[in-house]
Amino acid sequence: MMGKITVKGLGKAYKTYNGRWARLAEWVLPFSRQRHQLHWVLQDIDFQLAAGEAVGIVGVNGAGKSTLLKMIAGTTQSTTGSIDIQGRVAALLELGMGFHPDFTGRQNAIMAGQLQGLKAEEIEALMPAIEAFAEIGEYIDQPVRTYSSGMQMRLAFSVATASRPDVLIVDEALSVGDAYFQHKSFERIREFRRAGTTLLIVSHDRYAIQTICDRAILLNRGRLEMQGNPVEVMDFYNAMMAERDRSTVRQERLADGKLRTISGTGQASVAEVRLLDDEGKEVDVVEVGAQVTLEVRVAINSEVPRLVMGYLITDKLGHAVFGINTHRLNKPQTDLRAGEDLVYRWRFAMDLGKGNYAISISLSRVDSHLDTNYEWRDYSVIFHVVNTHRPDFVGCAFLEPEVAIVRSLGSASKDGIAA
Structure with a gap:
């Protein structure tokens, strides 16, 4: 099967030496004692x-993401293990990697195409499409050293994807450049996916990972920490980011099969979360536009100098629909002591499109749970929005419109002149 990748026991180590002479001594005296350590x-x-x-690969800087992609792309040799790839590979790694600054964009495109295994006549046939997609105009015949980083990315991506590969490997390069070209690039990646290309992508963009990928892999300190559903892996990764100095991230499987991620210091914790209708009854099915109250009870377990409570509504793909907190509303609570309880009641109209949604709860010191996270709890409430009373509409938000229609005959027709 073209496009299949199998990675087994893969490892990469670099030699480190105690001094500059140790490297020379090891080279001159190859059979003497080992003078390096493996990192x-x-x-x-x-x-x-x-x-x-x-598959998306995520992890903090230094986790080994780029090294892994380079080994799969064949630009770096592994120390241990094996990589088996079936099919033609196109890799977009470091921005403009392999471009010669004194050659023109066209010359670099030809050389890059040859490195991908394309024949001269194939590259010549593809060149108009490469130029059209990159949209850099006359710069295609200017030296690459005159390019901005965004222009380099445009040309590099256009060349790498001019002919659909069996395997496409993309590093962070797409984070460079303007929003228009990022959108255009991701649309091409989606087209390749629909046509059967295997994709391996590194990105910090949660939206990209969750919308494009079937699976996500989390690397942590050079090892595979977790792999599985992109939403669950990204939830765990975000919680891990917030708790870098503490081992307080935990996950639990809910009755509907979703994996809930909980993290935090525990100084304050979520005791109860309920979604209530206008009569105070707990609900999990809500009509479009209905008034609801999100009731959150918080327990203070040890002294908390400043507490901010927030909530985030996400759709079934994990995309943020709406989020707010008491810091942004200028209503933080201060000087809280162990044993205190707080009840937050958030009342709003459920002006969402029909579908499944979840609410995550955050207890933190300031605006973000990345700074002193007391507790972050995914899937605190899962609910379904239905539409039985309003016109059928599409989209994730109900923006109740009023329409005015003016209908009249054209002036020419009024005067009796044939239109």
């Missing part, structure tokens, strides 16, 4: 990509 950046990495599958 492992990746160890024991095992995973498979089926043909046509899209």
